[in-house]
Amino acid sequence: MDVEVLAGDDWKILQDVRLRALRDSPDAFLSKAETSWGEAEWRAFAVEDAWIVARSGDQVIGVLRSVRVDDRPAEERHLESVWVDPLHRKKGVLRAILRYLAELEPEVRTWMAWVLDGNDEARAAYERLGFETTGMRQLLAGTPRREERLRLDRKAAISDSIDP
Template sequence: MISVRPAKPDEWQTYRDLRLRALLDSPDAFGSAHEAEATRSDAMWSSRVAETTSSAKDRLLLAFDHDTACGLIWCRLSDDEPAAAHLFQMWVDPATRGMGAGRALLHEAVSWAESVGARSVHLGVTAADTPAMRLYLACGFQPDGAAQPLREHSALMAQPMSLTLGTAAR
């Protein structure tokens, strides 16, 4: 059974472990690289989660398969455009893919964005016919602008996508 909830301040190790597994499992899906994040100190990971869980502008959501953490998504209200929210770091463990964790994470992220007054949600996804791209399209996200390099020195492209709230197929 899949459940999703906000991370707690003391769950920084769970977040760290999921994030590092995500970067190893799906290096072509993220703007950051495992090598860069693996060197971060425990204090940095702890601080990152503590700041997020006390912020009104951020929401870190974790997915669980029963009691085992199996996915994450980070949501943030835009500093430049308060009515816009951005989604980052979406990932589901390969062992639980196909069980609805991705859709559940996305649903909770979009619901949170709506609850804090966002009128649109934005994300970037590697430009390819992937399960992630198909999920975002199925949930109402649409391409929004030209693809851009995923990260410096990468041939991969990231497609910006957006969702006008109230139109999601959730």
């Protein structure tokens, strides 16, 4: 498996993997706007944040984006659009992506992730990787669904989890 950060002009790779993720796991993601996007929107999306992909041969088998949120501390990132191809789950793909990210973003101390209630698989994987709850929960506007914010501290990650 290879892990790499996408370049800005890799928008077609991003489009393909993100649409696969939305088709495969619609309940895991809030935004579905991408399904109607054209090239301009995909190009803009590709350069907005750092997109990390894992590949097996020519196929992209995992993805996430690391987002710097303006009103949050500079040493914090939010992980979004986290997805691994079902045929490759529980084989360490997300762990490998996080390990790569930890090297790519040495200034980052904490990674955050929101998990929707009921997404027990993602929660189990995150906890196994060292994420802990922040205790912060929120109701999603216009729905009865809630989500919870988890955090992974670099120290915990390096000692127990994503460090080789």
